[in-house]
Amino acid sequence: SVNLPLAGKKVVVTAGPTRERIDPVRYISNFSSGKMGYAMAEAAVKLGASTVLISGPVDLPKPSGVRLLKVESAAEMLEAVLAEYEDASIVIKSAAVADYRPKEAHAQKMKKKEGDSSISLERTTDILKTLGAQKKNQILIGFAAETNDAVAYGQSKLDSKNLDYIIVNDVTDPGGGFGSDTNVVTLLTKTGKTFPFEAMLKSQLAAALLEKIIEEERTTVHD
């Protein structure tokens, strides 16, 4: 229907940071609060979608109407997303997934020693790139968190990960980024369009982004 344009569609949203364990008491992570991803999931529910929210460790309540799957690491998030991918209509990757993890997760707490220390890191799997490579009919929406040349870096992620849309987030903008209730983003489409969004509450922005994407899907002829 016009009011519930995502009725009958499955939307998968990822949110929050991942945690990569160093030992039982320490980890590597980032400043994602999950607010942007949770807002995307709530907006999808309001548009009628059957919504799966795959979330890293955050301090937010479960949005009503979503199926919530909690994960910790990038590897767990990859597994959960792949299990939900095949019958998904739209996948939205708001999560701030760690790009590196410790080569070794120690079974016991590492003991303090004299002098400096270092940890060897290895790459995690790029979840979004994996999804892009396996894409059939899904609409794939990425985020890009950047501190400089945001739109150019976002464009190159849109292309290299085979995305349909990317939401570019300059996380140095005082109106948004990690942890805040508001955000400022630019939406790029694979058809070459650029839509800047003013600073607004993440809840309002999520609704505005989905509305714009639905409108683009209605009016764009796909190859």
Ligand code: PMT
């Ligand atoms: O959670 P909040 O506090 O509300 O903050 C919101 C946000 C800043 C986290 C969010 O708006 C945002 O920008 N999310 C993307 C963060 C990110 O990891 O960006 P990236 O440019 O490093 O990654 C690009 C894309 O690839 C993202 O869609 C990411 O989910 C995905 N990715 C990255 C690495 C990896 N191993 N697998 C991935 O799927």
